[in-house]
Amino acid sequence: MGFLDRFFKEPSWGVHPDDHKRPAADAPLRILPTPERVYMPLSQHVGGAARPIVVVGQKVLKGQLLADAQGNISAPIHAPVSGTVFSIGEVTAPHASGLPFRAITIESDGQDRWIDTELVADPFALAPEDIARKAAAAGVVGLGGATFPSAVKFALGKRLKVETLIVNGGECEPYLSSDDRIMRDFADQVVDGVRLVMHAIGAKEALVGIEDNKPEAIAAMRKAAASFSEVKICPVPTRYPMGSDKQLIQTLTGKEVPSNARAAEVGVLVHNVSTCAAVHKAVRLGQPLVERIVTLNGGAIATPGNIYAPLGTLVTDLLAFVGLKGEPARLILGGPMMGTPLAHDRIPLVKGASGILAFNAAEAATPEAGPCIRCGTCADACPMGLLPMEMAAHIRVEDFEGAEGYALGDCISCGCCAYVCPSHIPLVQYFSYAKGELMAAERVKLRTDATKRLAEARSARIEREKQEKAEAAARRKAEKDAAAAAKAAAAKAPAKDSGQAQGETV
Amino acid sequence: MNENLGSPVAAPYTTTSNNPGRIMATVMVALAPSTLYGFWLYGWPSIYLWLITIASAMLGEAFFLRAMDRQASKALTDGSAILTGWLLAVSLPPWAPWWIGAFGGLFGIVLGKHVFGGLGQNLFNPAMVARVALLISFPVQMTSWVGAAPLFAEGSPGPLDGLVILFKGIPAAFDAMTSATTLGFSKTEMSRGVDLLQSAAHAPALSMIGERAGSMGETAAWLIIAGGLMLIIKRVISWHIPVAMLVGVALPAAALNAYDPAHFLDAQTHLMSGGVMLGAFFIATDYVTSPNSPVGRLVFGFGCGLLTYVIRTWAGYPEGVAFAVMLMNALTPIIDSHFRPRIYGRNRKGLPLQVAD
Ligand code: SF4
Ligand code: SF4
Numbered sequence: 001m002g003f004l005d006r007f008f009k010e011p012s013w014g015v016h017p018d019d020h021k022r023p024a025a026d027a028p029l030r031i032l033p034t035p036e037r038v039y040m041p042l043s044q045h046v047g048g049a050a051r052p053i054v055v056v057g058q059k060v061l062k063g064q065l066l067a068d069a070q071g072n073i074s075a076p077i078h079a080p081v082s083g084t085v086f087s088i089g090e091v092t093a094p095h096a097s098g099l100p101f102r103a104i105t106i107e108s109d110g111q112d113r114w115i116d117t118e119l120v121a122d123p124f125a126l127a128p129e130d131i132a133r134k135a136a137a138a139g140v141v142g143l144g145g146a147t148f149p150s151a152v153k154f155a156l157g158k159r160l161k162v163e164t165l166i167v168n169g170g171e172c173e174p175y176l177s178s179d180d181r182i183m184r185d186f187a188d189q190v191v192d193g194v195r196l197v198m199h200a201i202g203a204k205e206a207l208v209g210i211e212d213n214k215p216e217a218i219a220a221m222r223k224a225a226a227s228f229s230e231v232k233i234c235p236v237p238t239r240y241p242m243g244s245d246k247q248l249i250q251t252l253t254g255k256e257v258p259s260n261a262r263a264a265e266v267g268v269l270v271h272n273v274s275t276c277a278a279v280h281k282a283v284r285l286g287q288p289l290v291e292r293i294v295t296l297n298g299g300a301i302a303t304p305g306n307i308y309a310p311l312g313t314l315v316t317d318l319l320a321f322v323g324l325k326g327e328p329a330r331l332i333l334g335g336p337m338m339g340t341p342l343a344h345d346r347i348p349l350v351k352g353a354s355g356i357l358a359f360n361a362a363e364a365a366t367p368e369a370g371p372c373i374r375c376g377t378c379a380d381a382c383p384m385g386l387l388p389m390e391m392a393a394h395i396r397v398e399d400f401e402g403a404e405g406y407a408l409g410d411c412i413s414c415g416c417c418a419y420v421c422p423s424h425i426p427l428v429q430y431f432s433y434a435k436g437e438l439m440a441a442e443r444v445k446l447r448t449d450a451t452k453r454l455a456e457a458r459s460a461r462i463e464r465e466k467q468e469k470a471e472a473a474a475r476r477k478a479e480k481d482a483a484a485a486a487k488a489a490a491a492k493a494p495a496k497d498s499g500q501a502q503g504e505t506v
Numbered sequence: 507m508n509e510n511l512g513s514p515v516a517a518p519y520t521t522t523s524n525n526p527g528r529i530m531a532t533v534m535v536a537l538a539p540s541t542l543y544g545f546w547l548y549g550w551p552s553i554y555l556w557l558i559t560i561a562s563a564m565l566g567e568a569f570f571l572r573a574m575d576r577q578a579s580k581a582l583t584d585g586s587a588i589l590t591g592w593l594l595a596v597s598l599p600p601w602a603p604w605w606i607g608a609f610g611g612l613f614g615i616v617l618g619k620h621v622f623g624g625l626g627q628n629l630f631n632p633a634m635v636a637r638v639a640l641l642i643s644f645p646v647q648m649t650s651w652v653g654a655a656p657l658f659a660e661g662s663p664g665p666l667d668g669l670v671i672l673f674k675g676i677p678a679a680f681d682a683m684t685s686a687t688t689l690g691f692s693k694t695e696m697s698r699g700v701d702l703l704q705s706a707a708h709a710p711a712l713s714m715i716g717e718r719a720g721s722m723g724e725t726a727a728w729l730i731i732a733g734g735l736m737l738i739i740k741r742v743i744s745w746h747i748p749v750a751m752l753v754g755v756a757l758p759a760a761a762l763n764a765y766d767p768a769h770f771l772d773a774q775t776h777l778m779s780g781g782v783m784l785g786a787f788f789i790a791t792d793y794v795t796s797p798n799s800p801v802g803r804l805v806f807g808f809g810c811g812l813l814t815y816v817i818r819t820w821a822g823y824p825e826g827v828a829f830a831v832m833l834m835n836a837l838t839p840i841i842d843s844h845f846r847p848r849i850y851g852r853n854r855k856g857l858p859l860q861v862a863d
Binding site: 017174246250256257258259260261266330332336337338340341363364366367370371372373374375376379380383384385386387389390406407410413415418419420421422423424426428429 | 798
């Protein structure tokens, strides 16, 4: 990298961590032998958990529907292996800190027999809605980690007449290479999936953004897309977080997504390369999403690389397959910048899991946090243009509104700020905490507002009733007075108001 | 499995190997050449003074951290106290008495830093707080300059003479060495009614190399620039403040000099004199006390330069860098809240961008 490149070619935001992608990315894809038991969680996506439709003891084939989507935003779950349903419901992880999760456990019969799948010779003859329907039925969700049901996004794109499909092959997280591998080994499937998604949303062109540290993937994708001029392969600078939707959109189209809007509103929609491959399988081959490529990487792993594994496989089984050099000091689901720490390894592989990292002690070491020296490095690195040190200073004194004044809500939790901070302040932890507190405060506010509205409505009603009663009483009194006056006039005697108090106070 | 696996640490799980200690060390490396040159130029007394100033800054830091029950050794190794002492030392007259350095170091750390709550909390640059405090309290000692007396050169004080100068004051034997700075000289002459065109002939010569009267580490412009460029290339500082500050000095100087050369020094003299170079690259760029957005840094730097010029030209002091930087330090919070970077998806006012149809 040239000296001048540092100043001119690269985006002004973001960071450039050591990518640690190779040798894992270069190791040929390995296929995991079918595990004895798989655990399919009912909630592997954004939205409502799937509803089981099988019973314990039932025999199922690979790809058979296990649980149906529930609600507008949800996704179904299919059997990743053929075998017998062993249990349905809570799976308690054998570890103190492991949270129980609801899953369908299947004991494999070791034969991996598929259901009958419906091949579609010319999916482009299908209506766009049919593509969305097939993707939804196959349980396809965003495989880059967002796990948002893809068909819902297709419908949104179609409704807002999105012109450009952005295909995310950025894979900017260090250590991960599952998208790289799918582009190298299954470029044709990816490109076909891209064209199917374009058809589903009515897009005119697709821009496939691939970081330029993956020359093999770029070459493979170029070859696969050679005969489709509407699919453009666009190498982008290697810069974290290039794989974040907003940054990739900006890099490829120059457009910025307004802070209160969705990408589709500026005419683009982002889908990940692995998602596109899953759409290809769902639509053309009729295969539901039951397997994925997952990167196993990190200093504690003996043979790092990418594994093709059924969903629901326990991390234990994956680690056993690649071998451990020693006890991992930290396990992470996803990448090191935005992933989730795993409390133990008896967790199943889920749709959104692009990688499992097992760090050794050196990689897991976290330097102690020091005071903020206001160096501003965090602000220079923030891809959203925020001021992390100012937000942190407010959060430190529990002034969450103050932090919100610096647009805390726009923070994408990418971790650039915490990564570059020389004082190693856990900034993202601060921000998640504050976002949680703000959300809780918002909920409380909604609740008290609702209670207040109810109370106000009640006192207004009481007030109204009182007034009505008073008016009625006044009316009655007037009538009575009039009657009494008439009577008095008639009787020519002084009237007595004795009965007036009755019936008027309630 | 390992019990620590579930420790609730949030992402990211990887981090830079950079740390405050390394940043401070880089700044010291960048500062070293001009300081070493200062040692050579002004001899033993300046070396002793430098040592005393730093030692007293570290002592002050250790004392305060101990009093506040924080681990003294850890904070001392981050180097920020050393750097404060160092920056103060190089801005002192090189033959100042020992107690100037000792007081200064303590002033800087105590008044400049710990009164505000320690590292990262201070409003003013600690070294400049000390310099200004000393200048106001001890104006004579703080403005007694000496000409160059290179180490080992004939007539320059040896290691023992150095100690004498430090503790007893400048003995008669070396009286001849006292000298005036260009800025000070022109100011005095002007106040006597001698304008610049006449006095220029006798004014102490300025040189890029730095062989002139002045503070210990402020004279070698080219070595300071080299150190500053190194910091910019290593991305320890950004270019905004230094460039803006130099422009802030040079612009008004050039304009007024063109208008009336008899009463206004030219831009080059201003840039090469006093603490402008050191201030632009090493003092005004202090993280804690300068703004954190690029535009804010430009405004801040320009303000430092402009105020320096204004103070030098119209105020009572011949040199104004320390005052200028402190005034701008005070404005930093305001600059910070006015010149925030534009947020992705929002306009400069912080409102969401409009969706174009
Ligand atoms: S990078 Fe860290 S030390 Fe520097 S300003 Fe940001 S929070 Fe403070
Ligand atoms: S403030 Fe948020 S968006 Fe900005 S760098 Fe930090 S985590 Fe990323």
